[in-house]
Amino acid sequence: MQENTGTTTTGPAEPEIELIEKDGEVTLSIGGEQAMQAWERDLMWASADLLCRHGQDFYEVGLGLGLSALRIARNPATRRHTVLELFDEVEELFRAAQPEPPATLTIERGDFFRRVHDLPSESIDGMFFDPALDMEVWTDKELWARTMPEVVRALRPGGVFIPFFSTKPELRWQYVDHFSRIHVERHRYQAYDTTEYTYGTTGNAYIQCFFKD
Secondary structure (H helix, E strand, O other), X not given: OOOOOOOOOOOOXXXXXXXXXXXXXEEEEEOOEEEEEHHHHHHHHHHHHHHHHHOOEEXXXXXXXXXXXXXXXXXXXXXXXXXXXXXXXXXXXXXXXXXXXOXXXXXXXXXXXXXHHHOOOOOEEEEEEOOOOOHHHHXXXXXXXXXXHHHHHHEEEEEEEEEOOEOXXXXXXXXXXXXXXXXXXXXXXXXOOOOOOOOOOEEEEEEEEEEOO
């Protein structure tokens, strides 16, 4: 999960990826940046539980530490959960920690901004979106204008799109114009003192759930 920085699908093909466990902290580092940390668990679980209220077939972008992927796949409501991950090394780290993942979980490799165009129409009940992206990608208005209609197309009527939590109380412009109904939950969070990608290391986090009509 990243709010400020990240790695990009248009950046180096093979960024350095490592799992750093130090002083009780767990960090997934991609290209020298904090891509995700273990303190996010409760927020990832809350997002996953919210997603699973809205169907049985789900799709996730970005594997990270696998916190949300496992939570979704293990939910009794889940029939199928597919995770799209860009980097081999991230999946390798996950499988080393989880040698027997749930049967409902499938991990695929690919770039979301290309793969989204191949998703079948009205094929999923919900999408959880948590990739590590460079700021250049986050601010590319044309890219998001092309991408989000494809996300909506892939969702079934009544389906939901849930991006990773924000620690700023504002709706993300990348998504808001493509949905007419939005549900927001506020949760308290406590990050590590070393966390670099949140707006402060403690406070309120906001989970945004966008509904397809």
